Each structure stands twice: as structure tokens, then as C-alpha cells.
Amino acid sequence: MTTDFDHIVIGAGISGLGAAHFSARRGLSTLVLEASDRVGGCINSQHFDALGGFWTEGGGHTCFNSYGNMLSILDDLGLTGQVEEKLKVGYKLWKGGKRRSILSALHFFEAARSIPRLFTAPKDGRSVADYYGSVLGRRNYRDLLRYAFQAVICQPADDYPAEALFRRKPRRKEVIKAFTFAKGISTIPEAIAAQDAIQVRTGQRIARIESDAEGFLVHGEDGSQVRGRHLTLAVPPDVATALMPNGFEAARDTISDIGMSEIETLVLAFRNQDLPLKPIAGLIAVEDAFYSAVSRDFKPDDYRGFAFHFKPGQLSPEAQVERACTALGVAPDRIAAQSRIHNRLPALRSGHFDLVKRLDAALAGSRLAVTGNWFLGVSMEDALTRSRSESDRLFGT
Ligand SMILES: Cc1cc2nc3c(=O)[nH]c(=O)nc-3n(C[C@H](O)[C@H](O)[C@H](O)COP(=O)(O)OP(=O)(O)OC[C@H]3O[C@@H](n4cnc5c(N)ncnc54)[C@H](O)[C@@H]3O)c2cc1C
Known part of the structure; x- marks a missing residue:
């Protein structure tokens, strides 16, 4: 041949x-x-021409200075000097129809008691529920961490292998710690x-x-x-x-x-003045039809953008819009632009x-x-x- x-x-x-x-x-x-x-x-930055090219991320949104292979490619392409810092904004929990602080779900004493195990407990062969329940406490896992991990991998996290999350890698200190680009990832x-x-x-x-x-x-x-x-x-x-x-x-x-996790992602954009919500990195949903929402508030603009990652087959497209707007505290008629993406991630x-x-x-x-x-x-x-x-x-x- x-x-x-x-x-x-x-x-x-x-x-x-x-x-x-x-x-x-x-x-x-x-x-x-x-x-x-x-x-x-x-990796799917959503650009809205009708909004002057405003963009928000529909998938992968952050790279870190510990991404050595990524940075070596950016070096080859002459792009390392173009990385842009992400403004630090915090996540909120979306629980029982309200936005709450992350700390409201943390059991401090349990975390303090368990945390030394974080430095000694091996991850090998253990599930996320088993490992993180032991290093940060069972109640912390049940009330907070399981939803935070679900939010990251857009699927139930309990049986996911602990080794597949958050590998420690050497950082390139001269590069911004968490970065994006002027037009997105x-x-x-x-x-x-x-x-x-x-x-x-x-x-x-x-x-x-x-x-x-x-x-x-x-x-x-x-x-x-x-x-x-x-x-x-x-x-x-x-x-x-x-x-x-x-x-x-x-x-x-x-x-x-x-297996694969299928994710129905709804991307919404609003004019700044139409959204009273203070800047947030996103929402971590507790027992809702979506796993998480990720915002574009890390790069302020005339518009604000959010990607809501919905569980498949739970809500109609119209009901997803309603739910997302309720979580953001805004009426659906304020939406300036929207798009939909079918994301897929492996279910390890x-x-x-x-x-x-x-x-x-x-x-x-x-x-x-x-x-x-x-x-x-x-x-x-x-x-x-x-x-x-x-x-x-x-x-x-
Ligand atoms: C919502 C979300 C947020 C995320 N956030 C982050 C983050 O902030 N930071 C981070 O590091 N990672 C993040 N990730 C993870 C990361 O973005 C992905 O794991 C990674 O981009 C996957 O790349 P991949 O090439 O392995 O797979 P994919 O991106 O799935 O690429 C596979 C490609 O194969 C193509 N394909 C499929 N079938 C065929 C066929 N028969 N013939 C030809 N082509 C085919 C598909 O169209 C697709 O383009 C996120 C992921 C999601 C979904």
C-alpha cells in the first residue's frame, strides 16, 4: 500500500x-x-457577532502554568506571551433555589481533623468518594465536595477514579497561574x-x-x-x-x-446592565438539573456570559432557559444571545x-x-x- x-x-x-x-x-x-x-x-469559545464579538466559553475555560505540554506548544507557536490573566472571582453554590456561599456547606471542624490525611493518603485505586471523603471528611464530601467534583467533570463523581482528578504538576512560574486568551481558549x-x-x-x-x-x-x-x-x-x-x-x-x-457522560450545554449572554448579579466564577449546583454554570466574569466586558451544563434528558430547552435565568436572578426576556452545545466527557x-x-x-x-x-x-x-x-x-x- x-x-x-x-x-x-x-x-x-x-x-x-x-x-x-x-x-x-x-x-x-x-x-x-x-x-x-x-x-x-x-474547547469551544462561543463568539456572538451580534454582540460585537463578545465571547464566552462553552467548554474548557482555564489553562494553568502547570500545563507543561500545552505551554511547550504555545512556545512553539509564539503564543506564550499572549496569555491573559483571569480576574479572580469566586464560585457560589446553587442549592434549594438560592445562591449561597461555598463556606456555608463546609464542616470546618471535620475538615480540620481530616486534612492532615491529604498529605499522606494514597489516591491509587480509590474512588473520588472514598479518597476525598477520607481526606476532607465524609460530611464535607456529602454536602459539598461531591457537587464540586460533579461540577468539574459534568457527571456523578462518586465512582470516578481519584487519581484522574487534580494531578500535581510542576509550574512555570514566569507564566500567569490561570490564563486564557483575548479571544478565548x-x-x-x-x-x-x-x-x-x-x-x-x-x-x-x-x-x-x-x-x-x-x-x-x-x-x-x-x-x-x-x-x-x-x-x-x-x-x-x-x-x-x-x-x-x-x-x-x-x-x-x-x-x-x-462510558460517556452526555452534557446539554446552554450558553447565555446578557447586557451588563440587565444582570444585577455580582460577578461570579460560576455556580456549583446541588441536586439540580444542571451540574454547574461557568461565567465569563473573569474578563469584564459590556456583556456577561454563562455556560450552564445540564444533565441530559431532564428539562426541555425552554425549561433549561427558565432554570438558568432563575439561578442568575434575571428574566428570560433579558437574554441578549444564546447558543447550545452537546458536550461529551468520558465516564471513568x-x-x-x-x-x-x-x-x-x-x-x-x-x-x-x-x-x-x-x-x-x-x-x-x-x-x-x-x-x-x-x-x-x-x-x-
Ligand atoms: C464543560 C467543560 C469544561 C471544561 N473545562 C476545562 C478547563 O477549564 N480546563 C481543562 O484543562 N479542561 C477542561 N475541560 C476538559 C477538556 O476541555 C477536555 O477534556 C479536552 O478538551 C478534550 O480533548 P480531546 O481532544 O481529548 O477530546 P474532544 O475535545 O472530545 O475531541 C474529540 C474530537 O473527535 C471528533 N470526532 C468524534 N468522532 C469522530 C469521527 N468518527 N471522525 C472524525 N472525528 C471525530 C470530535 O468531533 C471532536 O472534535 C472541560 C471540558 C468540558 C466539557
């Missing part, structure tokens, strides 16, 4: 674009195939995809992949075909299962049971890291890489760390 590209990447989220960046920097011809009409996947995937060394084809949903001794034959849903010597799957686990090429049945069987469970070891054993020595936000953890940096190590495996360090 003659190949068209040294490396084909399926999926143009940050995992796939990172994988493409790392191979293109090695001088390899690199093609990215993306099903949707845009790059970025879960989508600046990053768009800049990676815009490089001449990477070809990106959007609107290319991949239906099937064949493999032989020379490499991979990738079939698009539209009947297109393209050949690559190496292949990276950078798609959610259910899609990776469906696309796993012939010859990789052991790899496919390993990942076929990983305890035992996940054994499964990753088995997958890696099944991929060893092959030209197939598998990356995503379902290996080390869900953050953009976790995704890029996996993309980097898979790139090193395929092409050498």
Missing part, C-alpha cells in the same frame, strides 16, 4: 491537534480528519490547526479503518479514502472502539465498556488505570496510537501528556 501521509490523526480536539503538532514538528507529513465543521472539540486549537505543516480536513466523519503491514486505510463516511503509515485515534472511547482497525481486537475489547470508573495498562500492552510495537482525555485525566494537559507519550512511542523521543 503506498501511503499519502506519514501520520493521520482522527479527531481535532486538543488531543488530536497535540498529536499532529508533535509529529509535524518532527518533519512528518501530518493529516487531521475531524467530523465536525470546526476544530477544538470540547479556542485560540489554542485554531493556532495549532493553522500551521502549514499540518493539513486539517473538517466535516470528515470517519466510518471505518483498515490496517495492513504498510499502515492504515481510513474510510470517510462520504466514501473518501486516505492512507497513512501511522495512525492516531484521538476520539472519545466509544468512537475509538468503533473505529479500531482489524488486527487490534484485543485493544478494542479493552476499551469497549468505557475505578480500575480504569489497569485497563489503560492492558490497552498499552495491546498497542505495544504497533503503528497505532490512541490518545484522549480518558488516559491520565480529563484536563487539556492530561490529554496532551498522553498525546506526547504516544507520539514518542510511535516516532521516538
Whole structure:
């Protein structure tokens, strides 16, 4: 089989674009195939032209100076100097139809008693409920932390592996601690995809992949075909299962049971003067139809924006608008602009890291890489760390 590209990447989220960046920097011809009409996947800054280009984040919203792989890519692209600080504003709880302070749900004495365990208790193999219940107290977990973690991963958090949340990483102290860009986080995937060394084809949903001794034959849903010597799957686990090429049945069987959390995200924008609410980072919902809301108040503007991450199938679109406006204390007729996004995040469970070891054993020595936000953890940096190590495996360090 003659190949068209040294490396084909399926999926143009940050995992796939990172994988493409790392191979293109090695001088390899690199093609990215993306099903949707845009790059970025879960990174999805919503720009409202009718509001003078005001934007707010519909997905990933914050990068940190501990994101070493992300920063190395920003260095390569000359973007590190353009990162912008996020104004510090706090989260509120949304509980029983009222906005409340986070501290109102904290059991101080229990936290003080338990906290020394934070420095000694191992996370390995433990669930979020088990680990954080032990290091911050069972009542603190029940009344506050479980909702805070749900808010982060947009799904029930109890059975999620503790190791997959908040990995400690070295910081680059000369870079702003928590940052964004003048036009939002989508600046990053768009800049990676815009490089001449990477070809990106959007609107290319991949239906099937064949493999032989020379490499991979990738079939698009539209009947297109393209050949690559190496292949990276950078798609959610259910899609990776469906696309796993012939010859990789052991790899496919390993990942076929990983679930996904479906999230109905409603993005709302208001004129500043129409929203009396004081600036907030967002809302952490306690037993409501949404997990969380994330605001754009970290970058003041003439408008204010909020992404409400709703549980699937609970409220009609109209009822979601009502609920979001109630939580913000504003009438729906004050909405200046809105949009809707279907977000998806992997639903990891305890035992996940054994499964990753088995997958890696099944991929060893092959030209197939598998990356995503379902290996080390869900953050953009976790995704890029996996993309980097898979790139090193395929092409050498
Ligand atoms: C609401 C929300 C808030 C978040 N906040 C943060 C944050 O503040 N900081 C942080 O670090 N992380 C955050 N995250 C997590 C982070 O944004 C994601 O985990 C990460 O961006 C996922 O990247 P990915 O490339 O692994 O997957 P995805 O972004 O899901 O990309 C997968 C891509 O594959 C494409 N695809 C699927 N099927 C096919 C097919 N058959 N053919 C071709 N292409 C296909 C999809 O269209 C998609 O573009 C957040 C996530 C969400 C949802």
C-alpha cells in the first residue's frame, strides 16, 4: 500500500491537534480528519457577532502554568506571551433555589481533623468518594465536595477514579497561574490547526479503518479514502472502539465498556446592565438539573456570559432557559444571545488505570496510537501528556 501521509490523526480536539503538532514538528507529513465543521472539540469559545464579538466559553475555560505540554506548544507557536490573566472571582453554590456561599456547606471542624490525611493518603485505586471523603471528611464530601467534583467533570463523581482528578504538576512560574486568551481558549486549537505543516480536513466523519503491514486505510463516511503509515485515534472511547482497525481486537475489547457522560450545554449572554448579579466564577449546583454554570466574569466586558451544563434528558430547552435565568436572578426576556452545545466527557470508573495498562500492552510495537482525555485525566494537559507519550512511542523521543 503506498501511503499519502506519514501520520493521520482522527479527531481535532486538543488531543488530536497535540498529536499532529508533535509529529509535524518532527518533519512528518501530518493529516487531521475531524467530523465536525470546526476544530477544538470540547474547547469551544462561543463568539456572538451580534454582540460585537463578545465571547464566552462553552467548554474548557482555564489553562494553568502547570500545563507543561500545552505551554511547550504555545512556545512553539509564539503564543506564550499572549496569555491573559483571569480576574479572580469566586464560585457560589446553587442549592434549594438560592445562591449561597461555598463556606456555608463546609464542616470546618471535620475538615480540620481530616486534612492532615491529604498529605499522606494514597489516591491509587480509590474512588473520588472514598479518597476525598477520607481526606476532607465524609460530611464535607456529602454536602459539598461531591457537587464540586460533579461540577468539574459534568457527571456523578462518586465512582470516578481519584487519581484522574487534580494531578500535581510542576509550574512555570514566569507564566500567569490561570490564563486564557483575548479571544478565548479556542485560540489554542485554531493556532495549532493553522500551521502549514499540518493539513486539517473538517466535516470528515470517519466510518471505518483498515490496517495492513504498510499502515492504515481510513474510510470517510462520504466514501473518501486516505492512507497513512501511522495512525492516531484521538476520539472519545466509544468512537475509538468503533473505529479500531482489524488486527487490534484485543485493544478494542479493552476499551469497549468505557462510558460517556452526555452534557446539554446552554450558553447565555446578557447586557451588563440587565444582570444585577455580582460577578461570579460560576455556580456549583446541588441536586439540580444542571451540574454547574461557568461565567465569563473573569474578563469584564459590556456583556456577561454563562455556560450552564445540564444533565441530559431532564428539562426541555425552554425549561433549561427558565432554570438558568432563575439561578442568575434575571428574566428570560433579558437574554441578549444564546447558543447550545452537546458536550461529551468520558465516564471513568475505578480500575480504569489497569485497563489503560492492558490497552498499552495491546498497542505495544504497533503503528497505532490512541490518545484522549480518558488516559491520565480529563484536563487539556492530561490529554496532551498522553498525546506526547504516544507520539514518542510511535516516532521516538
Ligand atoms: C464543560 C467543560 C469544561 C471544561 N473545562 C476545562 C478547563 O477549564 N480546563 C481543562 O484543562 N479542561 C477542561 N475541560 C476538559 C477538556 O476541555 C477536555 O477534556 C479536552 O478538551 C478534550 O480533548 P480531546 O481532544 O481529548 O477530546 P474532544 O475535545 O472530545 O475531541 C474529540 C474530537 O473527535 C471528533 N470526532 C468524534 N468522532 C469522530 C469521527 N468518527 N471522525 C472524525 N472525528 C471525530 C470530535 O468531533 C471532536 O472534535 C472541560 C471540558 C468540558 C466539557
